[in-house]
Structure formats: C-alpha cells, structure tokens
Amino acid sequence: MPTEAAMATPERDPLTGQYTTGHSWDGIKELRTPIPGWWLAVWLASIAFTLGYIVFNPSFPALDGTVSGDSSRTAREELAKAGAKSDATKEALRAQIAALDVDAIAADPQLARFAFRGGKAAFAVHCAGCHGSDAGGQIGQFPALVDDDWLWGGTASQIHQTIAYGIRNEEADSRNGQMPAFGDILSDREIRDVAAYVAGLGDAKVAADRRAAMPGATVFAQNCASCHGDNGEGNRDFGAPRLSDSIWLYGASQKAIEAQIRNPRMGMMPAWEKRIGADAVKMLAIYVHGLGGGEANPPPPPVAEAAIAPVVQP
Numbered sequence: 001m002p003t004e005a006a007m008a009t010p011e012r013d014p015l016t017g018q019y020t021t022g023h024s025w026d027g028i029k030e031l032r033t034p035i036p037g038w039w040l041a042v043w044l045a046s047i048a049f050t051l052g053y054i055v056f057n058p059s060f061p062a063l064d065g066t067v068s069g070d071s072s073r074t075a076r077e078e079l080a081k082a083g084a085k086s087d088a089t090k091e092a093l094r095a096q097i098a099a100l101d102v103d104a105i106a107a108d109p110q111l112a113r114f115a116f117r118g119g120k121a122a123f124a125v126h127c128a129g130c131h132g133s134d135a136g137g138q139i140g141q142f143p144a145l146v147d148d149d150w151l152w153g154g155t156a157s158q159i160h161q162t163i164a165y166g167i168r169n170e171e172a173d174s175r176n177g178q179m180p181a182f183g184d185i186l187s188d189r190e191i192r193d194v195a196a197y198v199a200g201l202g203d204a205k206v207a208a209d210r211r212a213a214m215p216g217a218t219v220f221a222q223n224c225a226s227c228h229g230d231n232g233e234g235n236r237d238f239g240a241p242r243l244s245d246s247i248w249l250y251g252a253s254q255k256a257i258e259a260q261i262r263n264p265r266m267g268m269m270p271a272w273e274k275r276i277g278a279d280a281v282k283m284l285a286i287y288v289h290g291l292g293g294g295e296a297n298p299p300p301p302p303v304a305e306a307a308i309a310p311v312v313q314p
C-alpha cells in the first residue's frame, strides 16, 4: 500500500537518480518515467489524422450505406466508375475489330492483344474439341496449329479465310482440294513403291541420287507431283501437304502412307463465320496466327516498269 508520508515530498531513487512517483508497494517504489515526447507527438498526430480522415472520407457503416464524409467518395462508386471506363474501352476496341480487317488488327498492338485474348476464349469453346486445348492437334485427324507447317497458308488473312469458310464443306468459299483415291488407279506394287519413296522424302539420310533411282520416283512424278510438287514441297492452293518434312497429318509409317494413297482421308472443317460471327472469327485468326507459326504477309510485288508513269519534261 502507498504510504501517506512518502507522497508529501518527491524522492529521488538512489540507484537511477530518477524521481519516484511517491508510490510504494511493500517497499517497491515506482519511478516517474514519462512517455517520451516523440511518442506522444506521433500518437496525437495519428488521432488528428484519423479525425481528418473521418471528416473527408467514407468511414463508419450506417443504415443506408456508409457515413460518406465530406468528399462523398465511396469505394463502391469508384468501382462502378472504373468498371464503366473499362466497359467503354472494350466497347471501343470491339467496334474497331468490327470495322477493320485482320491485317489492320494485327498491325495495332493494343487491338491485337485484345483480339488474341478474345480468340483464346473462343478457341476453348469452339475449336479445342478437335484441335486440342493447346492447339497441338491430334495425329491422324486434326492438324496442329502451333507449328509453321500450314496446309492452307499461315498469314493472318489466309488463316482468317480458312476459319471463316472452313475446309471441304458446302460453303461456296470453302477451301477445296481433293486427292484421288489411287487404290483404283495404281497397282499394289506401285502403291508400295511410291509410299516408300514418299516416306524417304523427308529423310535427310536418303541421298538425292539414291532417292531418284527408287522405283517410286517415276510413279510420284507421274501421279503426285502435280499437287504435291516435284520434290514433295506441297501446294497450299489445294491444301496438298508438304511431304518433304517430318510433320505428318496422317502418320509417317509405310502402312499409314499406303492407306492415305488408297483412300485419302479428306479432312473437313465446318465454316465458322455464320455460326459464331465475323468478329469472333477475326479474333480467332489473330489468336491462331499468334500461336507461334504465324507468317508475315509477303512483300508487295515489284511495280512493273510500264506501270510507272513517264516523267513529262516541260
């Protein structure tokens, strides 16, 4: 208990030299150690700040929302405003996509980014079922869209055309190209020979002169080169795949190639523009083009001499 006598005159603690408060509990005395000035100042400043904050900003919950403060600004309103701004930006980007062709969209980085994201979402819904969610394709059925091996062309506008009108369907602008069924045209032996020749086309280990001497070389030149090219380089006008690489739509084995020669698969793809709309198709073209294998547009053809107007001398 504090004793009355001790409270009358302030007393110094002999050990620390500090005054005591005059309180003593069973002989233990309390030192008078005030709160440091800087601490008090910070504490008072935070109280002042809090009061100011409450005056100018939304703070306490109230029955009808929050106590909104002087600036009448609420986080809810700010969110709504930001949302409206972002909606307006998206609306503007969508309008641009509707107005421009794919080449113009691809040339504008902001627009192209927006279209790529939209195309990615549409791909998951409409295309992944056949081409795979990573667009890696399925051997023997659906081509990969992530490589630079294109059946029908790899520029943004060529890809756009393929997606919009599809392949081998009833649409007038559909991509078209047939490979005859050679089961009825060639003998079994010729089919075996030409398949062996085709299997070696993409094999760098088979020397060119040895390949030319193969019995299948003549069969190829007579029956296949018109579509697949003299050296099997392929032709995008007919969707005839390049045979001189290691990428195969229907398989690289002698058996798979023979099967294709006898009975070509003739892959079909539906036309998408009528189903999902022109804008979605543009975004999909930007997406597929951006997957890694997209090609740049070829440079414009050189202007012919005659087309340049003669300079008239005065």
Ligand code: HEC
Pocket (backbone or CB within 6 Å): 123, 126, 127, 128, 129, 130, 131, 141, 142, 143, 145, 149, 150, 151, 152, 153, 159, 162, 163, 167, 239, 266, 267, 268, 269, 270, 272, 284, 288
């Ligand atoms: C029903 C299955 C199917 C669906 C769904 C499908 N495709 Fe295809 N797609 C194919 C087939 C089969 C081919 C190859 C046809 C051929 O042999 O030429 C192909 C080819 C393509 C090509 C050409 C590739 C090249 O090498 O030139 C592109 C591009 C393409 N598809 C994009 C798409 C996009 C984008 C979608 C979604 C809107 C889609 N496909 C949906 C089956 C499909």
Ligand code: HEC
Pocket (backbone or CB within 6 Å): 177, 178, 179, 180, 182, 194, 195, 198, 219, 220, 223, 224, 225, 226, 227, 228, 238, 239, 240, 241, 242, 243, 247, 248, 249, 250, 251, 257, 260, 261, 264, 265, 266, 267
């Ligand atoms: C009139 C054009 C045409 C002719 C002629 C032609 N092809 Fe094709 N070939 C195509 C087309 C188009 C495709 C892709 C069609 C498909 O999806 O089945 C193709 C696909 C192939 C494939 C599949 C390639 C792959 O990546 O899996 C092989 C192999 C092939 N042809 C071999 C031949 C051989 C061998 C001959 C000659 C005996 C021949 N073709 C003649 C147009 C032709």
